Amino acid sequence: MTIKKSQIRSMTMNDLNGVLAVENACYPVPWTAGQFVDELENRVSSILVCETDGEIAGFICYWLIAGEMQILNVATAPQMQQQGIGERLLNQAFHACRQAGLVSAWLEVRAGNSNAIRLYQRNGFEQNGIRRGYYRDGEDALLMVREFEKNQEKNE
Numbered sequence: 287m288t289i290k291k292s293q294i295r296s297m298t299m300n301d302l303n304g305v306l307a308v309e310n311a312c313y314p315v316p317w318t319a320g321q322f323v324d325e326l327e328n329r330v331s332s333i334l335v336c337e338t339d340g341e342i343a344g345f346i347c348y349w350l351i352a353g354e355m356q357i358l359n360v361a362t363a364p365q366m367q368q369q370g371i372g373e374r375l376l377n378q379a380f381h382a383c384r385q386a387g388l389v390s391a392w393l394e395v396r397a398g399n400s401n402a403i404r405l406y407q408r409n410g411f412e413q414n415g416i417r418r419g420y421y422r423d424g425e426d427a428l429l430m431v432r433e434f435e436k437n438q439e440k441n442e
C-alpha cells in the first residue's frame with residue numbers, strides 16, 4: 287500500500303472510533319472506549335495518533351511524571367504494520383517528552399511479543415526485569431527501560 291499523506295498529532299475525542307478500531311484489531315482483550323476517554327482526561331496522559339490518508343493507522347499512549355515516561359499502549363493497524371509507524375510514534379513521543387525534561391522511559395511487554403520487543407530494542411530500550419505470570423493468562427511481562435541523557439536530543 288502506498289501512503290499518500292501521514293501525520294502524527296494529539297488524539298482528540300473525534301478520533302475515538304478510529305483508535306478503537308486499531309485497538310480491537312490488535313489485542314484479544316482490548317481497551318474499552320471508556321479507558322481511552324479516561325486517558326484523554328488524565329492530565330499526565332498523552333495519546334498521539336498517526337493519521338494516514340485520513341484514517342487512524344496507529345497510536346501511542348504514555349504518561350509523563352517527574353521526567354519518567356511510562357508507555358501504556360502502542361499499536362499499529364495490522365494492515366499498516368512494518369512501514370515504520372510504530373517507530374515514528376515512539377520517537378515523536380520521546381521528542382515531546384524531552385521538551386518536558388525526560389529522564390527515562392519505562393514499559394512492560396509480554397515476553398512473547400517479539401514484534402514489540404524488537405521495536406523497543408531498536409529504539410534504545412533494554413530489559414530491566416521480569417514479572418513472572420504478570421498477565422491474566424499467566425504470561426510473563428518484561429520490564430524495559432531507556433535512560434536519556436540531558437544533551438541526547440542534539441545528537442539524534
Ligand SMILES: CC(C)(COP(=O)(O)OP(=O)(O)OC[C@H]1O[C@@H](n2cnc3c(N)ncnc32)[C@H](O)[C@@H]1OP(=O)(O)O)[C@@H](O)C(=O)NCCC(=O)NCCS
Pocket residue numbers: 312313344359360361362363366367368369370371372373374394395396399401402404405408
Ligand atoms: C509492535 C507494533 C506496535 C509495531 O508497529 P509497526 O508500525 O509495525 O512498527 P515499525 O514499522 O516501526 O517496525 C516493525 C518492523 O517493520 C520494519 N520496517 C519499518 N519500515 C519498513 C519499511 N518501510 N519496509 C519494510 N519494513 C519496514 C522495521 O524494521 C521492523 O522490523 P523488525 O520487526 O524485523 O525489527 C505492532 O506490531 C503492533 O501494533 N502490534 C500489536 C499491538 C502490540 O503488541 N503492541 C505493543 C504492546 S507492548
